[in-house]
Amino acid sequence: MSDFEKKWSAVLSQAPVLKAYKNYVGTWEKKIGSFLEFDPNRNVGKELPEGPLKGIPFAVKDNIAVKNFKLTCGSKMLEQLVSPYTATAVENLQKAGAVVVGKTNLDEFGMGSSTDNSALGKTNNPWDLERVAGGSSGGSAAAVAAGLVPFALGSDTGGSIRQPASFCGVYGLKPTYGVVSRYGLTAYASSLEVIGVLARNTEITKKVFESMKGQDPMDHTSLDHNPSGKSVKTIGVLKNTHGALSPEVSASYEATIKRLEKAGYKLLEIDLPTLDYVVPAYYTIATAEASANLARYNGIRYGHAPLFAENPTELMKKSRHEGFGDEVKLRILLGTYVLRSGFQDQYYVRAQKIRTAIRQDVERWYSKADVLMMPVFPTPAFRHGSTDMDPFQQKQADLYTCTANLVGHPALSVPSTLENGLPVGVQFMAPPFEEDRLFQVSALLEKEFQAPEAPGYLTDWS
Amino acid sequence: MYQSFIGLEIHIHLTAETKAFCGCNARYGDEENTNICPVCMGFPGVLPTLNEKAIQMSYLVAKALNCKLSPKTRFERKNYFYPDMPKNYQISQFTDPVGRDGHIDIEIGDTIKRVRIHDVHFEEDAGKMIHAGDMSLLDYNRAGYPLLEVVTEPDLVVGEDAEAFLKSFRRMVRYLGVCDGNMEEGSMRCDANVSINLQGAGLGEKVEIKNLNSSRFVRKALNYEIGRQSEMMDAHKVIIQETRLWNENRDQSEPMRRKEAANDYRYFPEPDLPPFMPSAEFLKEVDDSMCELPFARKQRLMSGHGLSSDQAEYIHDEKYRADFFEHCVFAGADAVQVYSWLSSDVKKLLNRTGLTLEKCPLTAERLAKLIALIEEGQISGKIAKTVLDYIFEEDKDPDKICDEKGLVQISDPGAIGKIIDEVMLKNGDVVQAIKDGDLRQMGFLVGQVMQASGGKAAPQVVQSVLKEKVLG
Ligand SMILES: [Zn+2]
Numbered sequence: 001m002s003d004f005e006k007k008w009s010a011v012l013s014q015a016p017v018l019k020a021y022k023n024y025v026g027t028w029e030k031k032i033g034s035f036l037e038f039d040p041n042r043n044v045g046k047e048l049p050e051g052p053l054k055g056i057p058f059a060v061k062d063n064i065a066v067k068n069f070k071l072t073c074g075s076k077m078l079e080q081l082v083s084p085y086t087a088t089a090v091e092n093l094q095k096a097g098a099v100v101v102g103k104t105n106l107d108e109f110g111m112g113s114s115t116d117n118s119a120l121g122k123t124n125n126p127w128d129l130e131r132v133a134g135g136s137s138g139g140s141a142a143a144v145a146a147g148l149v150p151f152a153l154g155s156d157t158g159g160s161i162r163q164p165a166s167f168c169g170v171y172g173l174k175p176t177y178g179v180v181s182r183y184g185l186t187a188y189a190s191s192l193e194v195i196g197v198l199a200r201n202t203e204i205t206k207k208v209f210e211s212m213k214g215q216d217p218m219d220h221t222s223l224d225h226n227p228s229g230k231s232v233k234t235i236g237v238l239k240n241t242h243g244a245l246s247p248e249v250s251a252s253y254e255a256t257i258k259r260l261e262k263a264g265y266k267l268l269e270i271d272l273p274t275l276d277y278v279v280p281a282y283y284t285i286a287t288a289e290a291s292a293n294l295a296r297y298n299g300i301r302y303g304h305a306p307l308f309a310e311n312p313t314e315l316m317k318k319s320r321h322e323g324f325g326d327e328v329k330l331r332i333l334l335g336t337y338v339l340r341s342g343f344q345d346q347y348y349v350r351a352q353k354i355r356t357a358i359r360q361d362v363e364r365w366y367s368k369a370d371v372l373m374m375p376v377f378p379t380p381a382f383r384h385g386s387t388d389m390d391p392f393q394q395k396q397a398d399l400y401t402c403t404a405n406l407v408g409h410p411a412l413s414v415p416s417t418l419e420n421g422l423p424v425g426v427q428f429m430a431p432p433f434e435e436d437r438l439f440q441v442s443a444l445l446e447k448e449f450q451a452p453e454a455p456g457y458l459t460d461w462s
Numbered sequence: 463m464y465q466s467f468i469g470l471e472i473h474i475h476l477t478a479e480t481k482a483f484c485g486c487n488a489r490y491g492d493e494e495n496t497n498i499c500p501v502c503m504g505f506p507g508v509l510p511t512l513n514e515k516a517i518q519m520s521y522l523v524a525k526a527l528n529c530k531l532s533p534k535t536r537f538e539r540k541n542y543f544y545p546d547m548p549k550n551y552q553i554s555q556f557t558d559p560v561g562r563d564g565h566i567d568i569e570i571g572d573t574i575k576r577v578r579i580h581d582v583h584f585e586e587d588a589g590k591m592i593h594a595g596d597m598s599l600l601d602y603n604r605a606g607y608p609l610l611e612v613v614t615e616p617d618l619v620v621g622e623d624a625e626a627f628l629k630s631f632r633r634m635v636r637y638l639g640v641c642d643g644n645m646e647e648g649s650m651r652c653d654a655n656v657s658i659n660l661q662g663a664g665l666g667e668k669v670e671i672k673n674l675n676s677s678r679f680v681r682k683a684l685n686y687e688i689g690r691q692s693e694m695m696d697a698h699k700v701i702i703q704e705t706r707l708w709n710e711n712r713d714q715s716e717p718m719r720r721k722e723a724a725n726d727y728r729y730f731p732e733p734d735l736p737p738f739m740p741s742a743e744f745l746k747e748v749d750d751s752m753c754e755l756p757f758a759r760k761q762r763l764m765s766g767h768g769l770s771s772d773q774a775e776y777i778h779d780e781k782y783r784a785d786f787f788e789h790c791v792f793a794g795a796d797a798v799q800v801y802s803w804l805s806s807d808v809k810k811l812l813n814r815t816g817l818t819l820e821k822c823p824l825t826a827e828r829l830a831k832l833i834a835l836i837e838e839g840q841i842s843g844k845i846a847k848t849v850l851d852y853i854f855e856e857d858k859d860p861d862k863i864c865d866e867k868g869l870v871q872i873s874d875p876g877a878i879g880k881i882i883d884e885v886m887l888k889n890g891d892v893v894q895a896i897k898d899g900d901l902r903q904m905g906f907l908v909g910q911v912m913q914a915s916g917g918k919a920a921p922q923v924v925q926s927v928l929k930e931k932v933l934g
Pocket of ligand 1 (some may be wrong): 481484485486497498499500501502503606
């Protein structure tokens with residue numbers, strides 16, 4: 001166990017440390033609002049299994065089920081819902097000894113890039129409270145960046161782990177689709193999303209991934225992890241011409257290239273002509289799936305229900321009108337629109353064809369390069385509200401992250417530089433099951449550039 | 463006149479132990495909302511897991527219906543809202559159902575008709591809404607039951623065809639052991655599509671009739687609907703595409719909703735379930751579960767055992783009955799004898815005791831033995847009926863009962879002669895009348911002798927000895 005892990009494992013086993021920890025979290029939380037529910041006491045004094053993560057506390061994005069914790073998904077619709085079961089990924093971490101201390105804020109049902117779409121709380125970027133922590137796993141990213149937990153779970157549907165990781169200066173892994181069970185992850189866009197990790201360093205990211213993965217009988221789309229064991233020699237670097245990267249991100253990107261060259265990797269310039277189609281294909285597929293996935297919130301069995309309704313249809317209408325936020329309504333409507341009969345070929349089926357084309361576009365590079373590198377997001381963390389980026393611009397900016405979700409490949413966001421006091425990350429993508437290649441590159445870069453700590457972060461609070 | 467076209471959509475509950483996509487009990491009649499879990503209640507984050515046993519049953523039905531079996535069957539989401547459907551979409555099949563393009567031969571009266579099957583697809587059932595005063599209560603026990611939908615082509619013409627089809631189909635699924643076929647309890651449900659048109663003009667505007675919970679209602683509803691549409695055509699009125707409900711109290715169909723206001727199901731691939739590809743082993747198990755189907759069985763009962771069509775109809779109606787029958791015949795009993803026993807005395811006893819053939823004390827060996835005892839002259843047919851009663855009462859073998867109760871036939875001419883002497887003495891006038899030529903009175907004497915012997919005397923021996931003694 002590293003010193004870092006030792007420090008964390010003391011939190012729940014030593015009363016004075018726990019007290020200091022709670023004070024520390026309390027101070028930060030007032031400023032950043034990363035948690036929707038925080039209760040480290042719940043597991044104090046409990047016998048923990050011997051495992052690689054024994055005693056280490058962690059936070060879980062509030063769209064992932066943990067028994068007896070709330071499962072709000074950042075929505076008024078589920079504000080009062082307490083989960084009757086635990087997600088397989090969380091259960092696997094508990095078996096490895098890790099302890100859930102709270103649930104983190106998110107954009108409602110995972111829909112957004114800022115966590116401003118949460119109906120239940122506001123989360124600020126620990127680096128600059130005027131700015132967003134990113135989304136939709138913004139609460140998890142902020143909590144890790146502020147040192148409130150050494151790692152947190154997030155979910156990544158179109159970049160929801162990697163983008164906030166980049167905004168907050170932490171590591172963010174989106175594993176291969178299917179390698180981590182989705183059982184217990186509240187569905188937004190089932191064919192795209194996966195549970196992943198936000199963490200302080202490469203080592204713990206890897207450890208958490210290793211403990212969490214595995215085929216699950218409760219998830220028929222889950223897969224055995226089957227890595228090749230190959231080491232990275234060549235890195236395919238996406239030409240810096242797509243999208244308009246901000247000067248900060250551009251500079252950060254170039255800095256990473258220099259480090260990789262210095263480290264002795266062979267670099268290969270690549271291009272992905274399909275990048276222009278990524279965002280439309282992503283939103284077509286994601287909203288189509290979302291429209292069905294969110295249909296279950298009808299106020300009948302659980303969740304928000306109106307005080308009075310004349311009939312079942314009115315009950316459902318009122319529940320949704322009162323319970324869902326605008327972004328969620330927008331996406332449900334979009335999804336319903338693209339699936340309506342007679343128009344599927346024009347939208348949904350076409351998007352699936354584009355998805356295949358994107359996969360082929362990406363995969364052709366794997367014969368030449370072991371991993372691919374591209375930006376995470378065109379800008380560093382933007383300000384709250386729509387002054388820097390309106391919601392439409394935020395969606396357009398998802399092109400780099402959505403690629404990995406459409407093709408199901410693993411991708412890792414690694415802190416690259418600080419630009420004007422804000423962290424910027426870079427992302428690596430690998431063939432299915434090749435998470436280890438991502439960790440190799442990340443560990444090497446970490447030696448060059450330690451993931452920064454936000455101002456006010458204490459490495460030792462006791 | 464007009465030409466009518468009827469197509470059926472039949473839903474059957476598969477008799478799998480658990481629900482289609484979770485581990486909950488799929489059992490009828492349990493207390494409300496006891497067989498539910500986060501998965502079948504559609505809680506946030508849960509995923510469906512496919513019940514392979516139920517899919518195997520589905521392939522079995524598709525095979526029995528001579529369908530092309532899908533080498534890769536897919537699942538789709540069918541989006542619509544119903545308060546008792548937890549996810550507000552139903553996991554169903556659309557592009558690659560378990561089977562398609564099949565057919566089944568059915569008997570309608572004296573003719574055999576081939577009905578084409580459009581497809582056989584797997585899906586989950588919804589729960590149940592119970593209306594109580596101004597409240598609506600929901601029972602989700604049934605939500606997620608594995609359901610199979612069989613869709614026929616519009617090959618049926620009149621209500622009687624549909625009724626015959628349903629009966630044959632019901633018998634088939636019971637033979638296969640995949641459904642109990644109970645329409646009253648809802649384990650088998652039927653919707654019908656009907657259209658009429660001028661001869662040779664093809665299908666007309668389609669009307670769907672729902673809520674048909676017995677094969678008799680199917681016949682009545684369809685004939686009613688054909689009549690209603692014919693009258694409209696006669697009056698040059700336009701038939702509109704709509705869904706109607708059969709009102710069994712008024713014996714008429716009533717409009718439920720117009721098709722144009724109906725749902726757009728927005729089918730799309732179920733991202734939570736990969737396509738199911740049956741392995742060779744899986745398909746072998748399907749083959750191994752296949753049995754001789756009722757239609758073939760009936761033909762064989764007629765050609766192989768010499769039963770008439772009516773006799774074979776009765777015997778093959780239930781698989782267990784047909785198995786029982788063949789078991790008796792295999793044990794040496796005469797086929798027609800076995801049929802007679804099963805269709806009369808055994809049937810009566812079953813009705814009286816409320817037992818089923820499967821669960822009653824009469825085994826095929828016992829019935830075969832009973833018939834053999836008659837053939838061997840050990841007991842009379844009349845004694846046999848008494849023995850049958852004892853088998854039901856005491857659950858013992860027929861020969862043991864005969865021993866214990868002394869139910870043995872008297873066939874010794876000497877012993878019978880003594881009884882006859884006594885009867886003749888008592889009925890001197892009758893004897894005289896016969897001697898004078900009134901042979902019709904002979905039957906009376908036989909009856910008296912049988913009665914005096916307590917039914918034990920062998921009738922043939924009585925006949926011959928009596929003839930000898932009276933007429934010399
Ligand atoms: Zn269940």
